Every structure is written in C-alpha cells, then in structure tokens.
Amino acid sequence: MAQAYMAEHMSGTAVFETVFRKLPQSRSYVMAAGLSDVVDFLETFQFRQADIDYLHGLRLFTEGFLQSLSAVRFTGDVWAVPEGTVVFPNEPIVQVIAPIAEAQLAETFVVNQIHLQSVIASKAARVVEAARGRMVVEFGARRAHGTDAALKVARASYLAGMAGTSNLLAAREYGIPAFGTMAHSFIQAFDNELDAFDAFARLYPGTTLLVDTYDPLRGVDHVIELVKHRERLVVAGVRLDSGDLGALSKATRAKLDAAGLNQIEIFASSGLDEYRIAALMNDGCPIDAFAVGTKLVVAQDAPALDMAYKLVEYDGVGRTKFSSDKVIYPGRKQVVRRLDHGVFAADTIGKPDEQLDGEPLLVPVMKNGRRLPQHDPDLPASRNWARQQIDRLPPQLRSLEATGWSYPVDISPGIARELERLRQAQQLG
C-alpha cells in the first residue's frame, strides 16, 4: 500500500484511529495500555538495509520505492488516552496523524501492542478488584504467548494494580517488584520435604515455602517443625498450589495459629482468576496473597478484542466504511467524559473542535515524530491513574458479573451529520 500511495503521489495527511467495536461478553470496560511501547517504536522506526534487501528479493517493489524506504521516519503527531484510562467501544485509544504511508506502516505494531496490553490490563483490573485489597502477583511467564508477551503481561498487570511479577526480566525492564517462590521440582530433588524447606529457608530468610508437593497439611506440619525446632529460621509464608484452596487454607491457618505462628501468611495459586478469587473471598478464606498465572496471562475468557486501526480522515476529508457490521465514524475525534459525584456518567465521541460538555480523554503524546515529555508519565504514575479510573467506575461496571447495563457513549451531532453526509454521497456515487 505504501508503494501504491507513492506511485499515486498520495502524500497527504491521514488520521488513523485505534479502536475496538464490541466488548467481549465478560468485560464491561477496557483498560487502555501499551502506549509507552508505541511511542518508543514510532520514535525509532526505520527500515534497515537488511529489511530493504529482503523486500527487494520479493520482486514486488520498484528501486525508487525501496530507496525511499531507507529515509522513512515517523514524522507525525499522536494523540492518545493515557495508559490506564478506561475506554468503551468506538472510542479512539491512539490517534496517529501523519503522511499516509508512514501512518499505514505503523499499523501492525501499534495494534499489536495496544491490543495485547489492553487485553491483559482489562483482565488484571478484574483480578485486582476480586481480591479486595489482598495482594495479587503475576506468575504466568511460562504460559504467556511468547517472550514479548511474558514481558508485556507483567507490565500491563502491574499497571492495572497487581503487586508485582515472578518474571525477573520484566521486573528489571520496568522496575516492577519481583516475587518468587520455590517450585515443586526443588522439593522433589531432595530426598525429603523437610530437608528441602530447611535448605531454602536457611538461604532465604523470610521466604515462602511451597507445601503441597506430597500432602499439603503434612507440608504445613513440616514448616511448623522447622520454625519451632530449628534455630533462627524465619519463614514468612506458605504456598498452596493445588486441591481445594478454600478448605486447605482454613486448615492451614488453623494449624499455624495453633502452633502460635499467626504471623506466617498463606499464599495461594493454581488455576486462579477473578471468579475463583471472588469465590474464595466470599467464603472468608484466610488467604493473604494470590498468585495468578495462566488465566490472566492469556486472558482465557477474552483473549482478543476486535481492535483495528481505522482510516477516518485523509487529506482533510472524513473517511468511512459501510461494510454491513463494521461502520467507521468519519473524521478525527475527541472523546469527552462527564462525571456525576465523582463517578463516570457518560461519554460523547465528537469532533475535536466541537463544543461538548465533559473532560477530554485524548491528549497529545507526540508532535512531529517526537514524544511530548509533559504527556509521558512513568509506570507508577500510570498505575495511579489506572487506580483512580477504577475508583470512578459506576458500580455496575465494577461487578464481575454482567449486569446487562452498558455505560452510555453517544455520538456528537457533528459526527452524526458527517456520517449521514458520507452515506448519501456513497449512495449517489
């Protein structure tokens, strides 16, 4: 497409908007994430000689076009909602405003990162909500979809309020707290569990011991024996990773308390998601912290959004599309949000120059290809913003179960008029 734009001398400014059209059944909002990686990418985007050599070999591209690629940089502007912002269908998350070929070339990376990180942040926010203030840690690197996802899942989960990750590389890359406990294999490698616990606790005072390799309650007995009878061993927690976590956590708490070890915390993992955690919390289980893996890191119940990167304006003219189920609202947009007593009440998707009541969600993040430092929050600041967003959600949206109620998002008169005008032009044309 870039070559065709060049051949047609089409170098006008395009506006592309990254939006999703429908909420998955088990989501009542999406938490936007991934912008930081998009800005990094656009600031450094270029074709290397090896890339151009490969394209040359495909015999699809002219010499002139291939030569022009080596000079391509992203020179456009970007507007976006800050990471952690709660968004709804048809609201632009990232708006790329650039010469059409540049903007088109950015599509796959922009959608890939905003999609993944928003899918995960949206899931993680629900998991955090379900835990009602108890700590939740992301433990799923091995089952995330590839190495990039293993990093980005840790980042998006932390953005959405999780306490940290077991992925050391992500912890280092993003300054996220690192958590780790032993694996079953460590226990198994010793001839008995007590020796394994002893070795680990001597090396890591204050560690968490995994008690369910053979029999979880005997494992707890071993921890008690260790702490009571071996000098100077400090154990901060025990982890349950299988079976009926509700019953086991209660029995574990009872054993620890009876031994006077009230300070030892209980850590639970194994197949957890927001529904399991909510059920455990409703049952009053004495679990102090949750480790969440697979169902979070692949967003098991909603692994994808129908997110796309839509051309809405080219060369100053609003553009649309009328394929049966996928209408595009034409023209560059702004979204405004109204609050009622500190709670999100309704949004309007309008034109940037329309007078609309409410706070604008989209802010400028890049100008002429460079990031704008005033709109470049660090991860802790984005995490605070995400927390505030969740605190302002209507209670129907914070519920884990679908309530049948949708957050009201309407289209401004300006957008509606423009859509109607294009529809008529299309019917005549």
Place this chain on the structure above:
Amino acid sequence: MAQAYMAEHMSGTAVFETVFRKLPQSRSYVMAAGLSDVVDFLETFQFRQADIDYLHGLRLFTEGFLQSLSAVRFTGDVWAVPEGTVVFPNEPIVQVIAPIAEAQLAETFVVNQIHLQSVIASKAARVVEAARGRMVVEFGARRAHGTDAALKVARASYLAGMAGTSNLLAAREYGIPAFGTMAHSFIQAFDNELDAFDAFARLYPGTTLLVDTYDPLRGVDHVIELVKHRERLVVAGVRLDSGDLGALSKATRAKLDAAGLNQIEIFASSGLDEYRIAALMNDGCPIDAFAVGTKLVVAQDAPALDMAYKLVEYDGVGRTKFSSDKVIYPGRKQVVRRLDHGVFAADTIGKPDEQLDGEPLLVPVMKNGRRLPQHDPDLPASRNWARQQIDRLPPQLRSLEATGWSYPVDISPGIARELERLRQAQQLG
C-alpha cells in the same frame, strides 16, 4: 533455586519433562511445536554482565553464586518428539537431561515456546482440516499476543499446513510464503473505489482486490468494470471481509462467471475459524482461499494448555509429586506408538529401557549442549512430518466436534511399579 542447589552442593543430573496433563475440551490432540527455538536458546544460553549486575542489586544472591553464573552454559542432553508430532496428555514433548541448576534455569523459556507454538499448531491443524485442501493463510499479526507471538504464530501455522502468512518479518525469518492484500484504509483514502482498484491493480498485476469497503457486490461490479474495460489489467482474486460470507461468495461467483471471469478467485476473511470454514464448505460456498486471523492467533477457544516442566528424576532416582490432582509419573520416559493399517492405534508411556511394542516418539536432539544435526529438520521437512501425522490420525480425532472417544495412552508396567513404590515410600516416610 539455582543458588540453593549450589549451596547444598547439588549438582547431580536432573531429568525434566515438558508435558501437558489435560486436553482442552475442544481439542482431541496436540501438535507439538517450538522445539527449534528451544534448541537455539539452549545452544546460546548465558548470563550477560548486565543480567548479573541486576541480580546483584536484588540482594538475594551471594557473590560466589553470581560469579558462577557468568560461566553457566547449557551442557546437557535433550530428547524430544520432532516438531509436528501429534501428542497426548502426559507424553513428554521435550526432555531436558542436565545438571539440575542448568535444567532449572531453562524452564521458563522452554515451556513458554513449546506451549505457545503447540497451542497454535494444534489450532492451525484444525483450521487446515476444515478447509479440505483449499488454501488457508495466517493473517493475524496485529492481534497476536506481542511481537514474538506474531512471528511464532506464523511459523506454527505454516508447520501445521497453512499456506503462508501476511507477516513479512515472519516470512523472511522462516522462509514462509508471504501473502498480502490491500486494507480497507487504502480504498478509503481514494475518493472512489474504482480509482483505488485501478491504482492497486496497475502496480500489482495479479493482485486480490478487497471489495466490501462500501457495498461488496458493487465492489465486484467495479472489479468487473476494471478488468473488462481497462486494458491489460490482471486481477487474480477478490476478497470478502464482512457480512454473510456464504451468500456473498455465491453472489460474487455468479457475477464473475456471468462476466466470463471464471478465473478470478474468491478469498474470504473476517472472524473465521475451523467451525466457520467447515460450515461454509458444507454449504458448498465457492470460496477458493481463506484468511484466518484473530481466532487462530490467540487460539480463542483454547488459548492455553496446562503445560509444565516436571522433575521426574534427580541423581538417578525417580521423583514424583502427589498433590491431589497433579500426579507426576516418575523417571525418565520414552513413548511408543502402535499403528494399525497405517493409523495411530495406541501409545504406551514407558521407561527408555523397557521392551515395549511400537515406534519410539522421542529422539535425541542435543548432546552435551550441542544440537545433533541428524535430528534437526528444517521447517519444510517438519511441515511434511506434521502432514503425515494428521493423515495417520484415527477419524474420531480428525473430527472437529468432540466424539467422546479418547485416544488410548497407557502407562507401562515399569512406570506403574515405580509410582507405587514411591507412593508407599511417601506414606511411610
């Protein structure tokens, strides 16, 4: 754990096996994939100084341990089933045999890659099956989970029989055929569809034109107009990307045939998966090729397997685990498969030195940290192997719908005896 093994002078050989325990409801087999990346990783595995500096800052590790990390390389052996092999629950896919710390450090990457690529290959094999020989192309990079997944999904899909990918980087990296068509945004950027088609078809003779930006059957009319009335324009196909693909493909075929354009093929995309494709095929739709995106690249109906990396042997002794629902079969294993008239009939999971009837599935792929060239097939060879595997599946497993029938996999007498011995030792211990 690595530091604790060192502190305890535990440097014996461990055997870790990568297995999954349960098939997702919508899968009757798993196609193993990802081994090539695992071998590449293990051959080059090392800690860089920056890694060690970060670990130092965590204040969890001794100077002695951190210094030892700089010399860590993978020196072990690996046995595995070749990529493309069909496997069932509890069958080892990759077996890592190495000093315990090395083998433990490899865990996250090994599982991350085998899991992702096997999840995708298993889904892609079903999609290919549903298409009954019609071409299927992977089109989902933007919605794959991150940049690594975008590459690996293309690779695993091709391994499992898809014809190619729209991801140029993956095409280049793996030598996979690249496919691309125009996007709606290209059409929208022009003031009318016919001009957009004309520009694209002049530049790319034999291209496929996307006809549904405004009205699909008017789009087909525009293609016919272009081919009939503008000289020397060759269009090989039209693509439908929305609406009722069944009805639209039939109406499109009728229009093209009526215009004498029987040679123009119909390409369909939009929300496709194996079920949609099977329904279209059953309906006799004249679709010549399918492009499959989101539902394939996130494996929507089964985005994860309960795949783990289990210690089964340390220092010559079989190891197990008895947590309620997650028994590990102890000891290093081999899997043998019996065929009946060229069709897979039954597998047995046994010990490598047991006399068992059937073809062994696991072959040596690394020895002393180096790959074994005789067991290092290239991607086309693995793709052929995958094809043969599918051809040998019992018909119940090739069915897209669950038949309630499970492929028979049993445990050898040697494994059963060892498990019972460990269970008794545990109860006494």
